[in-house]
Amino acid sequence: MGELSVSPAVSVILPVLNEEAHLAESISAILSQDYRGAFEVILALGPSQDRTDEIAKSLSARDPRVKLVANPNGKTATGLNLAVAASTHPIIVRVDGHAKIPHDYLTLAVEILKQTGAVNVGGVMAAEGVSSFEKAVARAMRSPLGVGASRFHTGGEAGEVDTVYLGAFKREAINQAGGFDERYTRAQDWELNYRLRKNGGLIYFDPRLQVTYRPRPNLRKLAKQYFQYGTWRRVVSRSHSGTINLRYLAPPVTLIGCVTSVIGGALIHPILYIPVFVYGVFVGLSAALISRSMREFFSLLAIIPTMHFAWGAGFITSTKTLR
Known part of the structure; x- marks a missing residue:
């Protein structure tokens, strides 16, 4: 992989579907980064049933760094590939529409990429609820008693791992691996990281990369989410x-x-x-x-x-x- 410049330009990509509640907060956190290099934000818009598209268009109208692409089938992997194709920069940072990154996230991610030589770096999926139910889910998601000892859930020492939450990628590594596999509804991150590792790439976890994640708001949606996790992990x-x-x-x-x-x-x-x-x-x-x-x-x-x-x-x- 080629050497990175001092402050390489970054493309932040988000697959977005029915994110009315959190999208504005998520994009605001991205646009408020302290990163010294140039960056753009690509939203791949699925067929949402709420005001997500309206909010996205308003955000794009207010800031030219926010660009929109259509994702007609709404699948996450398809949206990610469409966003990568529409992006222009050597570093690809994935963020979700219900996630919030801290102000120094891009700076830290690029620094860790350069220091480690990794092709993808990521940190902690810091679940944080708003309602009382979400707060309880967040406690379970951040405990090994709830989700096991995966470092991107519970934290731990920096180092090589099989996969990370979201991720900051070298664009050339994604291209060489063939992008996200659009056959996967879930586990597309794990599966891509597997191919990146098979290609000789390093996947690196650093607990300083904390991303605020909003848990599902009720038991039915939580059960559906985890059922899909199990289904697609078996597919992998x-x-x-x-x-x-x-x-x-x-x-x-x-x-x-x-x-x-x-x-x-x-x-x-x-x-x-x-x-x-x-x-x-x-x-x-x-x-x-x-x-x-x-x-x-x-x-x-x-x-x-x-x-x-x-x-x-x-x-x-x-x-x-x-x-």
């Missing part, structure tokens, strides 16, 4: 053998164990309730450790198993194969 495992580890197998094994425990306890002998009882104790203790109020505690009693079981159910029931 079929497409790229050897990419599954014990952390990914924990949710489906837990779901199967709990269901088997309940059925066995009801039909064979009450002693078989022990596994589901043990999991219930784990959830209760986790909620107690993570929560900061009694209201959060009771919310987490539903949130934690929803995340685990929805992910596990998606993984178990996934039949998708890519050709």
